[in-house]
Amino acid sequence: DVKVTQSSRYLVKRTGEKVFLECVQDMDHENMFWYRQDPGLGLRLIYFSYDVKMKEKGDIPEGYSVSREKKERFSLILESASTNQTSMYLCASSLTPNYEQYFGPGTRLTVT
Amino acid sequence: DAKTTQPPSMDCAEGRAANLPCNHSTISGNEYVYWYRQIHSQGPQYIIHGLKNNETNEMASLIITEDRKSSTLILPHATLRDTAVYYCIVRSTGTASKLTFGTGTRLQVTL
Numbered sequence: 001d002v003k004v005t006q007s008s009r010y011l012v013k014r015t016g017e018k019v020f021l022e023c024v025q026d027m028d029h030e031n032m033f034w035y036r037q038d039p040g041l042g043l044r045l046i047y048f049s050y051d052v053k054m055k056e057k058g059d060i061p062e063g064y065s066v067s068r069e070k071k072e073r074f075s076l077i078l079e080s081a082s083t084n085q086t087s088m089y090l091c092a093s094s095l096t097p098n099y100e101q102y103f104g105p106g107t108r109l110t111v112t
Numbered sequence: 113d114a115k116t117t118q119p120p121s122m123d124c125a126e127g128r129a130a131n132l133p134c135n136h137s138t139i140s141g142n143e144y145v146y147w148y149r150q151i152h153s154q155g156p157q158y159i160i161h162g163l164k165n166n167e168t169n170e171m172a173s174l175i176i177t178e179d180r181k182s183s184t185l186i187l188p189h190a191t192l193r194d195t196a197v198y199y200c201i202v203r204s205t206g207t208a209s210k211l212t213f214g215t216g217t218r219l220q221v222t223l
Contacts, residue, residue: 103155
């Protein structure tokens with residue numbers, strides 16, 4: 001079974017802090033994704049990566065950056081956290097671009 | 113990617129088949145139909161996908177109409193653990209194609 005893990009289930013940070021969200025997959029998948037999920041807005045793609053050191057902006061990349069130094073790990077970085085980044089963050093991976101995506105359990109981030 | 117329309121909520125008795133409909137009338141030839149579900153406070157879980165033929169796996173069956181403008185996800189024997197929000201997604205093939213989740217159908221399985 002594919003396993004996607006995220007570093008924290010719940011996180012509370014202060015405005016202006018730099019925040020790192022980590023995602024690890026154990027299935028040698030090429031593609032990894034970061035989404036955020038908000039009530040009434042569904043899932044929105046922040047960034048994705050189709051190879052090590054490669055990244056592409058999704059629909060809402062502003063205020064975020066990513067890092068993929070190793071195939072199994074994809075990090076989402078909030079350079080200076082703001083209250084409007086309070087959300088559920090979901091990481092996903094897929095074998096190829098067209099394969100199904102497998103999601104981690106999510107990190108519920110609260111920025112105060 | 114084509115948009116999808118799903119009913120906001122459905123109920124199903126435990127042990128009965130749950131049939132969840134989805135309309136995707138603007139689907140194009142290279143777009144697949146995917147189904148995911150999300151149990152409260154968890155990440156979405158992949159269920160099944162198809163292009164034009166009906167598909168079945170250990171979790172569910174997917175019936176796609178001949179004109180591909182609608183589909184039905186069937187959970188043959190629903191259990192309480194199937195209570196979740198079910199998302200129908202139409203997705204094009206292409207480089208790292210994203211998933212666009214709508215509001216889905218909230219399925220409540222009851223005793």
